[in-house]
Amino acid sequence: MLHSIKPESHGPLGRPMADAVQACVHCGFCLAACPTYQEFGQEMDSPRGRIVLMKQVLEGGLPWAAAQPHVDRCLGCLACEPACPSGVAYRDLLSPFRAVAQERGEFPRPPAERLRRWLAAQTIPFPGRFRLALAGARLGKFFRPLVPKMLRPMLDLAPAAVPPAVKLPRVTPAQGERRARVALLAGCAQQVLDPDINVATITVLARNGIEVIVPDAQGCCGGLAWHTGDLRAAQAFARRNLAAFPADVDAILTNAAGCGSAMHEYHLILRGTADEGRADAFRKRVVDVSVFLARIGLREAPRGSGRAQKVAYHDACHLANAQGVREEPRKLLRAIPGLELCEVADAHLCCGSAGTYNLDQPATAASLGAQKARAVLATGAAVVASGNIGCLTQLRAHLEKTGSPVRVRHTMQVLRDGYGG
Numbered sequence: 292m293l294h295s296i297k298p299e300s301h302g303p304l305g306r307p308m309a310d311a312v313q314a315c316v317h318c319g320f321c322l323a324a325c326p327t328y329q330e331f332g333q334e335m336d337s338p339r340g341r342i343v344l345m346k347q348v349l350e351g352g353l354p355w356a357a358a359q360p361h362v363d364r365c366l367g368c369l370a371c372e373p374a375c376p377s378g379v380a381y382r383d384l385l386s387p388f389r390a391v392a393q394e395r396g397e398f399p400r401p402p403a404e405r406l407r408r409w410l411a412a413q414t415i416p417f418p419g420r421f422r423l424a425l426a427g428a429r430l431g432k433f434f435r436p437l438v439p440k441m442l443r444p445m446l447d448l449a450p451a452a453v454p455p456a457v458k459l460p461r462v463t464p465a466q467g468e469r470r471a472r473v474a475l476l477a478g479c480a481q482q483v484l485d486p487d488i489n490v491a492t493i494t495v496l497a498r499n500g501i502e503v504i505v506p507d508a509q510g511c512c513g514g515l516a517w518h519t520g521d522l523r524a525a526q527a528f529a530r531r532n533l534a535a536f537p538a539d540v541d542a543i544l545t546n547a548a549g550c551g552s553a554m555h556e557y558h559l560i561l562r563g564t565a566d567e568g569r570a571d572a573f574r575k576r577v578v579d580v581s582v583f584l585a586r587i588g589l590r591e592a593p594r595g596s597g598r599a600q601k602v603a604y605h606d607a608c609h610l611a612n613a614q615g616v617r618e619e620p621r622k623l624l625r626a627i628p629g630l631e632l633c634e635v636a637d638a639h640l641c642c643g644s645a646g647t648y649n650l651d652q653p654a655t656a657a658s659l660g661a662q663k664a665r666a667v668l669a670t671g672a673a674v675v676a677s678g679n680i681g682c683l684t685q686l687r688a689h690l691e692k693t694g695s696p697v698r699v700r701h702t703m704q705v706l707r708d709g710y711g712g
């Protein structure tokens with residue numbers, strides 16, 4: 292059945308949205324893969340249901356408000372994409388739909404929710420501000436009953452302590468003969484919550500003959516803004532990075548899956564602007580660090596710790612589903628002698644972190660986080676590794692709640708430790 296969306300009436304993002312809607316044949320194969328369908332058990336919180344809702348809104352047959360709660364509840368985990376036999380590009384629909392809704396003022400929110408969203412947008416993408424905000428949130432925990440209910444998830448999610456800031460070198464030379472030269476996105480929340488991830492990444496790259504540049508002028512990838520419908524902010528972040536990253540590198544590396552997947556969508560974010568072509572060329576140079584290392588090959592095999600170690604690998608949605616990266620991190624981890632890699636049951640299910648989903652939908656995020664922690668514990672692994680700071684933070688929080696001693700590490704930290712330093 293032909294859809295009757297008029298793409299031109301929804302601006303530059305109208306065409307990708309219409310194409311995604313048109314590709315759906317409503318077969319329902321995606322339902323079993325969707326965490327929110329599992330949580331809520333209703334069609335309107337499944338991929339197929341959301342596609343129908345968004346289609347009807349875009350056609351003008353349904354008010355935007357009818358779709359809002361179900362679109363809000365979508366994690367953006369993209370588990371529906373690999374499950375879809377028709378190749379529906381759900382990513383071309385969800386974030387553009389949120390952006391168009393917000394641009395038109397169609398998703399009204401209560402003042403406290405607006406304030407919470409504004410606070411997240413004004414702090415998380417800026418490491419200095421985020422560090423201050425976390426200190427403020429820790430203080431705020433003492434006055435929790437006085438804080439509006441809508442803002443309490445921000446207090447609950449603030450870690451008890453954050454590590455000291457680490458200033459990364461602008462250039463880290465390759466050790467031995469240089470095999471490649473790359474630029475690294477440092478990631479904004481990651482720099483605050485676990486700066487050792489970047490240190491480990493640079494150490495592993497340099498040890499494998501790769502020179503690493505960390506451009507000073509880089510900023511947030513824009514993912515947080517893009518996934519919450521703030522198109523103008525996402526465009527500003529994207530343009531900043533287009534200008535900041537040098538052209539004379541072999542690749543632009545990311546070690547946070549959420550950032551990598553947002554940068555892969557710069558062509559959508561800047562669609563219909565003078566920067567669209569530049570953004571399309573830029574995104575094709577963006578590669579997750581695990582993919583780059585697996586492609587180039589480890590020059591020197593890790594030594595391992597000398598003892599057996601069982602490591603569970605958690606697929607970050609924005610690595611596995613959004614970037615199709617599953618095998619490369621596993622291959623790198625398997626290169627560590629003595630490391631036994633094990634899989635987590637229901638690996639396709641999101642851990643519930645999903646950007647600011649933890650703040651916006653705390654009950655669903657907590658349910659998914661607890662399920663994931665139980666699945667990790669069932670593996671009997673001593674360590675769980677993943678490639679995304681959001682997942683690592685969520686896993687850490689939910690494993691700690693169970694009193695588990697399982698260590699939560701980025702793939703690059705496990706690899707760096709495998710080199711003995």
Ligand code: SF4
Pocket residue numbers: 314315316317318319320321322338339342371374375376377378379
């Ligand atoms: S599997 Fe694909 S085609 Fe089938 S309902 Fe889901 S999105 Fe639509």
Ligand code: SF4
Pocket residue numbers: 324325326327328336337338341364365366367368369370371372381
């Ligand atoms: S992105 Fe995730 S939560 Fe949203 S419809 Fe797809 S599978 Fe469900």
